[in-house]
Amino acid sequence: MKSPIWHPYAHLKTQTPAPKVSGGQGACFTLETGEQLLDATCSWWCMIHGYGHPRLIQAIRDQAGELCHVMLGGLSHEPADRLARELVRITPAGLNHVFYSDSGSVGMEVAMKMAVQYHRLQDKPHKHRMLALMKAYHGDTAGCMAVCDPEEGMHGLFSGYLPQHHFAPAPTAAFDADKADVHHDLQALRAVLERHHHEIAALLMEPLLQAAGGLNMTSPHYVKGARQLCDEFDVLLIFDEVATGFGRTGKMFAADHAEVTPDIMVLSKGLTGGYLGHAATLATGRVHDAFIGDSPEHAFMHGPTFMGNPLACRVALESLAVFEQENYLDKIARLSELLRRELCDDTQLRQHPDVVDVRVLGAAAVIETRCADNLEGVGEFARRHGVWLRPIGRWLYTMPAYITTEEQIRRITSTMKAWFQR
Numbered sequence: 001m002k003s004p005i006w007h008p009y010a011h012l013k014t015q016t017p018a019p020k021v022s023g024g025q026g027a028c029f030t031l032e033t034g035e036q037l038l039d040a041t042c043s044w045w046c047m048i049h050g051y052g053h054p055r056l057i058q059a060i061r062d063q064a065g066e067l068c069h070v071m072l073g074g075l076s077h078e079p080a081d082r083l084a085r086e087l088v089r090i091t092p093a094g095l096n097h098v099f100y101s102d103s104g105s106v107g108m109e110v111a112m113k114m115a116v117q118y119h120r121l122q123d124k125p126h127k128h129r130m131l132a133l134m135k136a137y138h139g140d141t142a143g144c145m146a147v148c149d150p151e152e153g154m155h156g157l158f159s160g161y162l163p164q165h166h167f168a169p170a171p172t173a174a175f176d177a178d179k180a181d182v183h184h185d186l187q188a189l190r191a192v193l194e195r196h197h198h199e200i201a202a203l204l205m206e207p208l209l210q211a212a213g214g215l216n217m218t219s220p221h222y223v224k225g226a227r228q229l230c231d232e233f234d235v236l237l238i239f240d241e242v243a244t245g246f247g248r249t250g251k252m253f254a255a256d257h258a259e260v261t262p263d264i265m266v267l268s269k270g271l272t273g274g275y276l277g278h279a280a281t282l283a284t285g286r287v288h289d290a291f292i293g294d295s296p297e298h299a300f301m302h303g304p305t306f307m308g309n310p311l312a313c314r315v316a317l318e319s320l321a322v323f324e325q326e327n328y329l330d331k332i333a334r335l336s337e338l339l340r341r342e343l344c345d346d347t348q349l350r351q352h353p354d355v356v357d358v359r360v361l362g363a364a365a366v367i368e369t370r371c372a373d374n375l376e377g378v379g380e381f382a383r384r385h386g387v388w389l390r391p392i393g394r395w396l397y398t399m400p401a402y403i404t405t406e407e408q409i410r411r412i413t414s415t416m417k418a419w420f421q422r
């Protein structure tokens with residue numbers, strides 16, 4: 001019998017059978033047939049330490065022996081408390097409060113609810129819409145779909161079902177653009193704010209790297225300018241660092257490149273090293289303290305069952321300890337250098353008629369092609385080379401685990417390039 005599993009983003013008529021994964025070690029996972037695949041995606045960007053990491057496994061085992069789960073309503077526990085303190089320590093100064101949830105989408109829902117309620121508590125109930133960017137991806141729940149790119153964001157068919165928000169053009173200046181080069185992008189953002197600020201609660205962005213929207217990269221100057229605009233128009237700034245957090249852009253957080261503190265910041269994916277689903281929504285004192293008051297409206301009415309799950313918090317603490325003790329930022333810098341040499345510096349690749357652009361930022365690299373047809377069959381092709389690649393639309397990318405060896409990175413990049421030379 002065919003498996004009853006309904007796979008994500010799958011076209012049921014054309015999908016190929018999903019092979020079963022039985023285990024994994026380092027950057028590779030193993031299929032039940034014994035076939036080994038080098039994971040160029042680190043499983044949707046979360047398995048930053050790779051598979052089978054002994055310290056992460058041990059942390060889960062130890063915690064399982066003590067406490068697997070308890071509600072966070074009215075109760076607390078050591079792993080949740082310690083992790084919250086660690087997150088406050090490593091995130092930009094001022095983010096001093098941590099609200100847990102169980103996935104990136106829910107973490108973003110929490111952030112948006114927080115922003116709307118914040119303004120309501122400031123007697124500005126008309127500030128109840130979001131301002132998002134084109135090419136944005138913030139998750140698949142209804143609230144999140146409504147702030148994804150409404151044209152290319154996979155959710156166009158739900159437009160009648162979703163609340164209406166505002167959108168500004170996606171930034172176009174490159175990561176290393178000068179301050180003057182972001183002027184045009186910031187003017188576009190300003191134009192929307194000038195017209196609609198009276199009803200905008202928050203500006204949402206995936207800082208520096210719009211990930212699922214095609215690895216669109218932009219400059220820290222843009223992020224800084226956005227912070228200033230938010231202050232000018234009394235709009236909260238929410239950073240969705242679900243994908244960029246924990247080193248992906250070359251610093252611990254994308255916010256660190258711009259030395260900007262958002263009002264609210266969302267973390268997930270790399271938070272637990274991918275070993276368990278979890279998320280954290282951090283808020284500054286300004287946001288948090290607005291909720292101190294006497295009316296019933298001052299309580300933040302949200303509470304996912306599994307928020308602060310002890311196993312997830314414990315493995316997140318271990319993941320962070322490994323990240324810092326083993327100098328992951330240095331590893332990421334080396335990966336980045338290598339990705340740049342292998343992909344950006346390859347003139348043959350850049351000049352290929354199907355290729356529009358090649359970009360690298362931190363441990364993320366993408367070959368942008370003209371249309372999705374240019375990548376038809378690339379997954380099967382890569383698999384024959386022992387590599388797991390899964391393009392998004394017309395973007396062929398890699399976001400490898402940070403422990404991926406130099407030899408393995410070359411195998412990933414040479415497979416990506418071989419597709420265009422075949």
Ligand SMILES: *Cc1c(COP(=O)(O)O)cnc(C)c1O
Binds near residue numbers: 137211240
């Ligand atoms: C993956 C992702 C999300 C959604 O996270 P889930 O855990 O899949 O719900 C939100 N924002 C960004 C930037 C993401 O990459």
